[in-house]
Amino acid sequence: xxxxxxxxxxxxxxxxxxxxxxxxxxxxxxxxxxxxxxxxxxxxxxxxxxxxxxxxxxxxxxxxxxxxxxxxxxxxxxxxxxxxxxxxxxxxxxxxxxxxxxxxxxxxxxxxxxxxxxxxxxxxxxxxxxxxxxxxxxxxxxxxxxxxxxxxxxxxxxxxxxxxxxxxxxxxxxxxxxxxxxxx
Numbered sequence: 596x597x598x599x600x601x602x603x604x605x606x607x608x609x610x611x612x613x614x615x616x617x618x619x620x621x622x623x624x625x626x627x628x629x630x631x632x633x634x635x636x637x638x639x640x641x642x643x644x645x646x647x648x649x650x651x652x653x654x655x656x657x658x659x660x661x662x663x664x665x666x667x668x669x670x671x672x673x674x675x676x677x678x679x680x681x682x683x684x685x686x687x688x689x690x691x692x693x694x695x696x697x698x699x700x701x702x703x704x705x706x707x708x709x710x711x712x713x714x715x716x717x718x719x720x721x722x723x724x725x726x727x728x729x730x731x732x733x734x735x736x737x738x739x740x741x742x743x744x745x746x747x748x749x750x751x752x753x754x755x756x757x758x759x760x761x762x763x764x765x766x767x768x769x770x771x772x773x774x775x776x777x778x779x
Contacts, residue, residue, distance in 0.1 A: 604629060604664060605685065607649035612673040622648065622672035629654075630665050663689060676702055676741050681709065683736030691727045692719075693737060701745055707738045 608622040615621055627634040627642060627650065634642045642650045654664065674680065684691070695704045706725045708716040716727045716737075725737075 602654050603651055604654060604666065605649070605651040606666075606668055608670060608672065609680070610648060612675065614673050616671070618671070620647075622670060624648075624650070624668065624670055626667070626669040628665070628667040674741050676743055679738060679740045681736055681738055683709070683734050684731050685733055687733065688731045689729070691731060691737075692724065693726075693739075694724045695739070696723065701743055703742050703744045705740045705742070707740075708735075709738055710735050 606627075608624070610622065613621060624639060624643060624647075625635070627639060629652065640647075642652065644650060682693070693706055695706075697704070703722045705722070706716065706718075707713060708727050708731075710716075710727070710729075710731055712729065715729045716725055718725050727737075
């Protein structure tokens, strides 16, 4: 008799810095994709929890199958400049990709894999996209450093203001087996 395993896929945003831009509150999910299922607009609203900063969805997997779920979280958030912060995986993850786009071209990013084999991380597009080939365990992840490429064009008050209002749009893509509960 075949059985099905029920798995939970979950994600939440870092709420250390909050604010708003022309689109709405920050941080926020802009789009979520799970395999071929896309959540944006009204479907994203239904996926997200009441706080709009987390989601949890259950998936059923046929027994005896090793199934990976392709997860893409597109988020907008405020980051301090300069700063170092960590994005960690909450489930076993394979072949992670990080894309970062800043609203200010003078802001740069560096990424380092928090993994024993950190050399598997390659920079695909300078300062914007990195790929980690291989597996990561829960709580392994990426250290991301933000910095000014140049601030010579800014006055001191403008530089201080910019530190609080740079918005980084990030897309984290990974093939991850769902984490959490399992059962019949």
